[in-house]
Amino acid sequence: MDKTSTPDVYAVDFPVKPGETRFDLTYTVPYTESAAYAGKIVTKDDDTYLISANGVTIQGDHLNDLGLEPRTQAHVYGFTGGAAYKIVLTGTAQAAPPAAAENADAGDSESGQRIEQIMPRLYGQTKLILALALGILALGLALLYRAAPTAATKEANDRGRR
Numbered sequence: 469m470d471k472t473s474t475p476d477v478y479a480v481d482f483p484v485k486p487g488e489t490r491f492d493l494t495y496t497v498p499y500t501e502s503a504a505y506a507g508k509i510v511t512k513d514d515d516t517y518l519i520s521a522n523g524v525t526i527q528g529d530h531l532n533d534l535g536l537e538p539r540t541q542a543h544v545y546g547f548t549g550g551a552a553y554k555i556v557l558t559g560t561a562q563a564a565p566p567a568a569a570e571n572a573d574a575g576d577s578e579s580g581q582r583i584e585q586i587m588p589r590l591y592g593q594t595k596l597i598l599a600l601a602l603g604i605l606a607l608g609l610a611l612l613y614r615a616a617p618t619a620a621t622k623e624a625n626d627r628g629r630r
Contacts, residue, residue, distance in 0.1 A: 474510075476508075477510055487587070487588055487591075492584070492586070499521075499524070499557065499561060500557075501557065501558060501559070501560070502556060502557070502558055503556070503557055504554065504555070504556050505554070505555050505556075505557065506552070506553065506554045506555075507552070507553055508551055508552045508553075509547070509550075509551050509552070509553070510551075514548075515546075516546070516547045516548075517534070517544055517545065517546055517547065518531070518544075518545045518547055518553070518555065519537070519542050519543065519544050519545070520542065520543045520545070520557065521542060521543075521561040521562070522536075522540070522541040522542060522543070522561065522562045523559050523560050523561050523562035524543065524557055524558070524559045524560070524561050525543060525557070525558050525559050526543070526545050526555050526556070526557060527555065527556045527557075527558060528553060528554055528555035528556065529549055529553075529554070530547060530548050530549025530550070530553070531545045531546070531547060531549075531555070532545060532546040532547075532548065533545055534546050
């Protein structure tokens with residue numbers, strides 16, 4: 469990590485291919501019940517999530533409860549409050565379900581931290597975009613085919629026949 473000119477903001481020098489627009493940052497902090505946490509969000513992204521362990525709830529302004537993540541049973545909250553947040557954690561962390569714990573242990577023992585490539589949402593609409601583009605091209609071709617020939621076109625065709 470490299471420091472930036474803005475205090476408490478760091479940058480990561482990592483090459484990103486065009487079209488890859490999502491980064492998931494995961495870190496852990498010591499948990500103390502009813503402890504207040506504050507942070508800031510540097511990007512202008514609409515999709516910012518705060519995720520807590522199973523059994524721990526987050527309370528704060530501008531949080532939308534999005535429910536549980538099915539695999540790990542972690543609680544997911546959407547944040548819509550702008551650039552800074554203040555939250556309070558309550559509850560007691562519970563152990564992950566056995567299937568999630570096995571998957572987490574297998575992933576950690578094989579390669580440690582891993583980088584996961586997540587494609588942009590636009591890639592899920594590829595067939596629709598392609599069908600729309602081909603439809604527009606077909607419509608243009610049909611209109612050109614049915615268009616009446618102009619006087620200049622008729623004259624050029626007549627010259628070619630002589």
